[in-house]
Amino acid sequence: MKRTFHGGQFFHSIGLDFSQLGRSEQVINADVLDAWFDPSPRVLAAIREYLPFVLRTSPPIYSEGLTETISKVRGIARESILPGGGSSDLIFSLFPRIIGRGERALILDPMYGEYQHILENVLGAAVTRFELTKAQNFSVDPDLLILMIRRVKPKVVVLVNPNSPTGSHLPKAEVLRVTRSVSPATQFVVDETYVEYVGREESLEREATEVRNLVVIKSMSKVYALSGARVGYMVAREAIVNQLSVALRPWAVSLCGQIAAVEALKDSEYYEERYADTHRLRRELTEMLSSQPDTKVYPSVANFVLVELLGEGVTAERVVRTLIDEDIYIRNADSMSTGFGNRFVRIAVEDGKKNRRVVEAFLRAAAPYAKA
Numbered sequence: 001m002k003r004t005f006h007g008g009q010f011f012h013s014i015g016l017d018f019s020q021l022g023r024s025e026q027v028i029n030a031d032v033l034d035a036w037f038d039p040s041p042r043v044l045a046a047i048r049e050y051l052p053f054v055l056r057t058s059p060p061i062y063s064e065g066l067t068e069t070i071s072k073v074r075g076i077a078r079e080s081i082l083p084g085g086g087s088s089d090l091i092f093s094l095f096p097r098i099i100g101r102g103e104r105a106l107i108l109d110p111m112y113g114e115y116q117h118i119l120e121n122v123l124g125a126a127v128t129r130f131e132l133t134k135a136q137n138f139s140v141d142p143d144l145l146i147l148m149i150r151r152v153k154p155k156v157v158v159l160v161n162p163n164s165p166t167g168s169h170l171p172k173a174e175v176l177r178v179t180r181s182v183s184p185a186t187q188f189v190v191d192e193t194y195v196e197y198v199g200r201e202e203s204l205e206r207e208a209t210e211v212r213n214l215v216v217i218k219s220m221s222k223v224y225a226l227s228g229a230r231v232g233y234m235v236a237r238e239a240i241v242n243q244l245s246v247a248l249r250p251w252a253v254s255l256c257g258q259i260a261a262v263e264a265l266k267d268s269e270y271y272e273e274r275y276a277d278t279h280r281l282r283r284e285l286t287e288m289l290s291s292q293p294d295t296k297v298y299p300s301v302a303n304f305v306l307v308e309l310l311g312e313g314v315t316a317e318r319v320v321r322t323l324i325d326e327d328i329y330i331r332n333a334d335s336m337s338t339g340f341g342n343r344f345v346r347i348a349v350e351d352g353k354k355n356r357r358v359v360e361a362f363l364r365a366a367a368p369y370a371k372a
């Protein structure tokens with residue numbers, strides 16, 4: 001069975017049956033981009049206090065209160081919001097309705113791998129890749145993108161912004177310029193999983209309520225530290241939301257997820273502080289990793305960095321494997337691009353102590369001719 005390769009290999013060290021959850025502090029899961037910080041104290045207090053109720057009770061069927069909270073806090077019309085069990089849930093609901101077999105989609109390369117998977121492997125769409133280059137630090141050149149969309153005429157264009165695994169961000173005004181510069185028949189899907197790290201004013205969620213051909217997908221996993229709770233939302237014009245909500249499964253977001261998300265949305269102050277901490281930690285991590293000439297760290301705006309291994313004979317596969325022996329998991333970036341050639345890894349930002357552990361092990365493993 002063909003599935004997208006994701007991180008999460010660290011669960012092999014903890015036990016896929018959770019038999020060694022006590023090891024979760026020892027294991028560094030920098031192969032996924034989960035937040036290094038805890039959810040807001042408001043989230044933890046609400047879940048802790050009502051835990052038995054949270055576990056035994058059916059949640060509001062269509063996350064109505066969560067929708068209302070998103071609407072109030074983010075200033076988006078209720079009718080344009082569709083919550084789901086993580087953005088993955090929404091991705092798998094949305095795409096079968098906007099693209100079919102043989103129709104063309106345009107994605108970035110490199111980019112988060114699930115889009116290639118659903119488009120090519122699940123839906124049989126024809127995928128064109130807009131290649132981002134090392135020379136441009138993998139940033140998107142909006143003018144070249146416009147030219148390619150005009151030439152290829154895809155039905156759907158998917159942008160992950162900021163992009164993973166590159167960490168580069170195309171300013172909102174530029175994304176809007178791209179949408180306006182091509183045929184209005186082109187449907188844009190913008191995944192904003194990491195946009196809060198740049199600033200909430202960079203989100204296109206308000207524009208998505210009005211712009212005909214724009215859908216925005218927001219995960220609440222990474223920027224609200226809620227990956228385990230599985231919650232996200234989509235913003236689109238009312239007509240699109242109505243079309244999708246007919247087929248929405250009941251109880252898509254768990255009660256734990258709904259309560260956690262509502263409380264998290266109300267504590268933006270806590271999260272803004274954590275984003276500022278993240279930028280400091282990422283700068284430190286970048287500096288430490290760059291102390292060796294054989295590693296090149298690409299500029300990032302989010303909670304991860306893309307690192308190129310320049311040392312002779314060093315491969316991403318070998319570095320990843322070597323670090324596992326020290327309970328450290330980082331990601332071979334190969335599954336997110338056709339052009340990485342076993343020479344790129346993606347490392348999530350952790351707290352200061354864990355970052356130091358990652359760097360020490362990494363620099364040892366990534367030195368030229370280091371023993372596997």
Ligand SMILES: Cc1ncc(COP(=O)(O)O)c(C=O)c1O
Pocket residue numbers: 033085086087088089112160164191193218219220221227230231232
């Ligand atoms: C760009 C991007 N989109 C979507 C997802 C899936 O997130 P969720 O937990 O909301 O399903 C991820 C997870 O890593 C991601 O990196």
